[in-house]
Amino acid sequence: xxxLSRRAALAxxxxxxxxTVMGWSGKARAGVKExxxxxxxxxxxxxxxxGKITIELPExxxxxxxxxxxxxxxxxxxADNYVxxxxxxxxxxxxxxxxxxxxxxxxxxxxxQTRIRLAATQNIxxxxxxxxxxxxTGQKQVKVTIGGCGG
Amino acid sequence: MAEKPRLxxxxxxxxxxxxxxxxxxxxxxxxxxxxxxxxxxxxxxxxNKFACEFNGKPVFSATIEPAVAAxxxxxxxxxxxxxxTFKFSWTDDDGTVTTAEEQITVT
Numbered sequence: 001x002x003x004l005s006r007r008a009a010l011a012x013x014x015x016x017x018x019x020t021v022m023g024w025s026g027k028a029r030a031g032v033k034e035x036x037x038x039x040x041x042x043x044x045x046x047x048x049x050x051g052k053i054t055i056e057l058p059e060x061x062x063x064x065x066x067x068x069x070x071x072x073x074x075x076x077x078x079a080d081n082y083v084x085x086x087x088x089x090x091x092x093x094x095x096x097x098x099x100x101x102x103x104x105x106x107x108x109x110x111x112x113q114t115r116i117r118l119a120a121t122q123n124i125x126x127x128x129x130x131x132x133x134x135x136x137t138g139q140k141q142v143k144v145t146i147g148g149c150g151g
Numbered sequence: 152m153a154e155k156p157r158l159x160x161x162x163x164x165x166x167x168x169x170x171x172x173x174x175x176x177x178x179x180x181x182x183x184x185x186x187x188x189x190x191x192x193x194x195x196x197x198x199n200k201f202a203c204e205f206n207g208k209p210v211f212s213a214t215i216e217p218a219v220a221a222x223x224x225x226x227x228x229x230x231x232x233x234x235x236t237f238k239f240s241w242t243d244d245d246g247t248v249t250t251a252e253e254q255i256t257v258t
Contacts, residue, residue, distance in 0.1 A: 066220040097218065098219065101227070102209075102211065104208075104210060105230070106208060108228045112225065113227075116218055116219055116220055
C-alpha cells in the first residue's frame with residue numbers, strides 16, 4: 001500500500017474531527033415545548049410551585065461536554081414526607097430528558113450532583129416530586145461556549 | 152468491558168450522620184446521535200440506571216439519559232443509623248450490570 005502523505009493524513013484527520021463535531025448540530029433540538037411536555041408527563045398535569053429548588057450550574061460553561069450540575073431541594077426527608085423524585089430537563093438539547101434522581105428517606109438530603117452535556121445556551125428546568133404528591137420547580141440559564149456535541 | 156467503578160465514602164460514621172458518597176464509572180456514554188467518519192450513526196450505548204442500597208434498602212437511584220456526560224459521575228448523600236454494606240449497581244444499555252460494595256462502621 002502506498003504510504004499516506006503527511007498532507008493526506010492531516011486532511012483525513014481534520015474531516016474526521018469535523019464530522020464528530022457536527023454530530024448533534026444537524027439534529028433538531030428539543031425545544032421549550034418538548035421540555036414542557038416532558039415535565040407534564042412527570043407531574044401528571046399537576047401544577048408545580050416555584051421555589052424550594054436550588055440549581056448550581058456554571059453561569060458560562062466553556063465546554064458543553066461535561067458541565068457540573070448540583071440540584072438540591074429544601075424540603076424535609078422524613079419517613080412519611082420526603083422528596084421522592086427530581087427530574088432535570090433541558091430546553092436546548094436534542095432530547096429533553098437529562099437525568100432523574102430518585103431519593104428515599106435514607107438519602108438524608110434531597111441533593112445530588114452529576115455532570116451533564118449541553119448542546120447550546122439554554123435553560124435547565126428541574127421539577128421535584130414529594131411523597132405527598134406535591135411538585136416544585138425551578139430553572140436556571142446556562143451559557144454554553146462550545147456545545148457538548150459540537151455546535 | 153466495563154472498567155472498575157470508583158467510589159468515595161467514609162469508612163466510619165456516627166449514628167444519624169448524613170454522609171456524602173461519590174461514584175464514577177468509566178463509560179463512553181454514546182448518545183446514539185453522533186456519526187463516525189463514514190457518516191454512519193454510532194448506536195446508543197449508555198449507562199441508563201444507577202442504584203445504591205444500604206443493607207438491602209434503597210437509598211438513591213437515578214434514571215440516566217444520553218445527556219449525562221461520559222464517565223457518569225454521581226454524588227449524593229445517605230443517612231446512616233447502623234453499620235452495614237452499601238451496594239452500588241450500574242446498568243448498561245446492553246444489559247450488563249456492574250456492581251460494587253463498600254462497608255461502613257457506624258458507632
